[in-house]
Amino acid sequence: MKKLLLAIGCVLTLSFAAFADEPAKAVDAQDAVPAAVATTDAIDAEEAAPAEAIKEEAAPAPAPAEPAPTSLKANPKVTIPIFLLIIGVTLGVVVWSARKTKSAADFYTAGGGITGTQNGWAIAGDYLSAASFLGISGMIALYGYDGVMYSVGWLVAYITVLLIVAEPCRNAGKYTLGDILSFRTSPKPVRAVIAISVVAVSTFYLTAQMVGAGKLMQLLLGINYTVAISGVGILMVGYVVFGGMTATTWVQIIKAFLLVAGAFVLAVLVGIKSGMNPFRFLNEVAASEQLIEYIKLLPIYMQEVEAGTATVDVGQRFLEPGLFLTNPLDQISLGMALVLGTAGMPHILMRFFTVPTAQEARKSVIVAMSIIGSFYIMTHALGFGAAMHVTPQGIKAIDGSGNMAALILAQSLGSDFSPFLGDLLLAFLCAVAFATILAVVSGLVLTASAAIAHDIYVNVIKDGNATQSEQVIAARLTSLVVGTCGILVGIAAEKQNVAHLVALAFAIASSGNLPVVVLSLFWRKFNTAGVICGLVVGTTAAIGLMMVSPNMTYPEVVADNAKKAYTKLEANIAAGLVAPAAMEKTLATIEAEKAKEANNRGKTSMMGLSKPLFPLKNPGIVSIPLGFAAAIIGCLAFPCRRAEEMWDELYVRQNTGIGMAKAIDH
Amino acid sequence: MSEKTINWSAIAKDPRFIELHHKKTAFLFGWWIFSSCYYFLLPIGAAYATGLFKIQVMGRVNIGYIFAFSQYLISWALALYYAHVANKDFDRLTKELVNDLT
Numbered sequence: 001m002k003k004l005l006l007a008i009g010c011v012l013t014l015s016f017a018a019f020a021d022e023p024a025k026a027v028d029a030q031d032a033v034p035a036a037v038a039t040t041d042a043i044d045a046e047e048a049a050p051a052e053a054i055k056e057e058a059a060p061a062p063a064p065a066e067p068a069p070t071s072l073k074a075n076p077k078v079t080i081p082i083f084l085l086i087i088g089v090t091l092g093v094v095v096w097s098a099r100k101t102k103s104a105a106d107f108y109t110a111g112g113g114i115t116g117t118q119n120g121w122a123i124a125g126d127y128l129s130a131a132s133f134l135g136i137s138g139m140i141a142l143y144g145y146d147g148v149m150y151s152v153g154w155l156v157a158y159i160t161v162l163l164i165v166a167e168p169c170r171n172a173g174k175y176t177l178g179d180i181l182s183f184r185t186s187p188k189p190v191r192a193v194i195a196i197s198v199v200a201v202s203t204f205y206l207t208a209q210m211v212g213a214g215k216l217m218q219l220l221l222g223i224n225y226t227v228a229i230s231g232v233g234i235l236m237v238g239y240v241v242f243g244g245m246t247a248t249t250w251v252q253i254i255k256a257f258l259l260v261a262g263a264f265v266l267a268v269l270v271g272i273k274s275g276m277n278p279f280r281f282l283n284e285v286a287a288s289e290q291l292i293e294y295i296k297l298l299p300i301y302m303q304e305v306e307a308g309t310a311t312v313d314v315g316q317r318f319l320e321p322g323l324f325l326t327n328p329l330d331q332i333s334l335g336m337a338l339v340l341g342t343a344g345m346p347h348i349l350m351r352f353f354t355v356p357t358a359q360e361a362r363k364s365v366i367v368a369m370s371i372i373g374s375f376y377i378m379t380h381a382l383g384f385g386a387a388m389h390v391t392p393q394g395i396k397a398i399d400g401s402g403n404m405a406a407l408i409l410a411q412s413l414g415s416d417f418s419p420f421l422g423d424l425l426l427a428f429l430c431a432v433a434f435a436t437i438l439a440v441v442s443g444l445v446l447t448a449s450a451a452i453a454h455d456i457y458v459n460v461i462k463d464g465n466a467t468q469s470e471q472v473i474a475a476r477l478t479s480l481v482v483g484t485c486g487i488l489v490g491i492a493a494e495k496q497n498v499a500h501l502v503a504l505a506f507a508i509a510s511s512g513n514l515p516v517v518v519l520s521l522f523w524r525k526f527n528t529a530g531v532i533c534g535l536v537v538g539t540t541a542a543i544g545l546m547m548v549s550p551n552m553t554y555p556e557v558v559a560d561n562a563k564k565a566y567t568k569l570e571a572n573i574a575a576g577l578v579a580p581a582a583m584e585k586t587l588a589t590i591e592a593e594k595a596k597e598a599n600n601r602g603k604t605s606m607m608g609l610s611k612p613l614f615p616l617k618n619p620g621i622v623s624i625p626l627g628f629a630a631a632i633i634g635c636l637a638f639p640c641r642r643a644e645e646m647w648d649e650l651y652v653r654q655n656t657g658i659g660m661a662k663a664i665d666h
Numbered sequence: 667m668s669e670k671t672i673n674w675s676a677i678a679k680d681p682r683f684i685e686l687h688h689k690k691t692a693f694l695f696g697w698w699i700f701s702s703c704y705y706f707l708l709p710i711g712a713a714y715a716t717g718l719f720k721i722q723v724m725g726r727v728n729i730g731y732i733f734a735f736s737q738y739l740i741s742w743a744l745a746l747y748y749a750h751v752a753n754k755d756f757d758r759l760t761k762e763l764v765n766d767l768t
Contacts, residue, residue: 145731152734152737155737155738156701156741158745159741160698162745162748163701164698279724279726282726285726311720316726316728319726319727319728320720321716321719321730322712322713328710335706335709339702359753365745366749373742376738648675649674651687655687655690655760656677656763658677
């Protein structure tokens with residue numbers, strides 16, 4: 001058994017190291033992307049990028065009337081006080097909660113003393129990462145309907161949480177996922193395996209967030225990347241080590257409130273411009289001249305024009321599907337990972353241990369769903385508003401991924417009233433983005449530390465015999481170590497492409513964690529072998545498929561794209577399509593593309609492949625069924641009578657909450 | 667409430683517990699399957715029923731947009747409906763059971 005665990009540990013460590021080594025994708029437009037913000041696997045400008053680059057330069061310049069700004073800088077005189085205010089308030093919360101954090105239960109679950117409404121806000125704060133805030137509004141601003149469609153899955157995912165996992169977890173669990181899974185199985189191996197899986201999911205997610213934080217702060221405030229990450233990291237470690245779950249919860253609540261308030265103000269400003277009439281608003285969006293110009297040049301629209309299937313009303317095309325998400329199978333796969341992965345995310349499940357009863361757990365999901373849903377609907381207004389007022393060209397001039405759309409919109413809308421208001425709104429939104437990252441990373445660090453300290457140290461190494469003070473010390477030390485590792489990994493991964501790490505975290509949560517949690521709670525026969533098989537196979541399948549998927553960099557493909565790009569540019573020059581003013585830049589681009597081709601030609605991806613083995617960016621559609629199948633087969637192959645005998649107890653507990661008092665007092 | 671005196675299998679065999687269990691299972695998994703199917707119709711429809719999604723209903727608003735927006739409303743409605751049923755039926759049955767059996 002120990003060898004098995006060791007092997008799993010090694011595989012996970014290696015795969016993580018492998019992902020961290022993945023060279024950054026050499027795509028011009030993506031260099032400046034705050035990676036975590038571009039979470040979305042689906043967001044991939046790579047194929048489109050060379051083609052677009054060509055168009056921008058080659059088109060005989062529909063002469064931009066005014067020079068568009070190419071960078072976005074926050075005004076430090078306004079930004080710094082707002083940042084200090086947020087840091088001050090959250091540190092106050094930490095001092096207050098540190099005094100309340102005495103036992104292990106206080107540290108991990110705030111003593112079960114969070115109310116349903118508070119927990120709902122905290123779940124929203126934990127879940128709405130910078131990706132949802134900046135990434136989705138940017139996606140809507142650049143691709144219209146597809147961004148709207150993409151945002152839907154993130155809310156629907158909570159139906160699974162509400163109906164399937166929230167209440168049973170509250171009734172059957174204590175501090176961690178390991179508590180639920182080890183209820184009627186052999187505790188040691190199960191806890192060890194689930195702890196490794198939890199740490200893997202949290203680390204992948206954490207790395208993406210940290211790198212995103214560093215890049216965002218670098219872009220907005222002009223501070224050094226390492227300084228930005230260390231700052232975020234030290235605050236995060238401080239919150240978790242001293243304040244435990246109480247401080248983390250309140251940081252998440254504050255952040256969720258700030259985020260919703262910021263989005264609301266912006267949405268109202270966008271609305272006022274269109275007389276608060278959604279139909280007039282959409283009409284103005286679709287009639288925007290710049291937007292029509294932009295759509296006409298999208299490769300997909302040009303193909304449709306050639307095929308004769310294009311919508312005649314060009315602006316209306318923005319409100320129709322297919323400008324960006326072109327592979328339905330990938331969409332379904334992503335949808336499966338979201339709908340099932342959210343319910344398997346350890347940092348979300350852990351939030352249900354902080355409320356006293358199943359009723360409060362239910363209430364917290366309902367509150368969270370109203371906040372998250374309203375937030376995404378406001379995001380539609382921000383995205384379309386940015387498409388109309390800032391224009392896709394203006395957004396792309398600052399950042400190719402569109403992640404800055406909401407921030408540029410804030411500055412431009414505010415400046416319509418007064419330049420100071422523009423600076424103030426921008427500064428406020430930057431601070432919100434900062435608070436967002438802090439809240440999400442604190443939740444992740446706490447979850448990973450709980451898995452290590454509670455599952456591995458207390459229950460595997462010390463056989464559950466640890467005093468309260470030992471447990472709290474262990475938990476604090478682990479948080480310190482996990483947080484420090486998070487900072488170091490974040491600094492090391494500066495130049496790496498980490499955008500797919502969030503997709504990977506969801507893939508592992510949906511293929512590894514969710515099957516075993518659901519089967520543990522709802523299947524009488526489920527046992528130790530089932531848990532271990534399900535976790536190992538589900539997690540390995542998700543990681544393995546990801547490593548041979550199009551998410552990785554394939555030098556041959558990069559070289560081919562570079563060749564295509566410079567061939568097209570050379571053809572343009574030959575045909576006299578390039579304006580003399582743009583000639584120098586075009587020639588430089590050709591040189592750069594040629595160098596890129598020479599650099600990449602003949603090399604293979606990290607896995608020794610010249611092209612992806614697995615065609616989809618999201619492995620869920622294959623790895624989720626594999627995870628379930630492995631859990632069921634493993635369980636049937638090694639039946640265990642004890643697990644079945646314990647079923648009545650678990651099932652009665654998770655349905656009625658009898659015996660839960662013990663779980664809280666413990 | 668002492669842990670050791672609880673006879674779990676007796677509760678599990680109690681007809682009221684079985685009734686609660688059946689009601690809950692049917693409700694939870696039934697509505698979960700409904701919501702998942704409804705959600706997956708969105709990417710499937712966007713890919714294979716583009717003609718339908720493009721039909722404009724009110725001004726610029728087309729069927730695709732209404733369908734995407736309805737996902738929010740359906741999710742909220744389902745959440746509220748579940749909360750209503752759970753507060754009314756499941757919690758009451760559970761409470762009766764717990765009061766009688768422990």
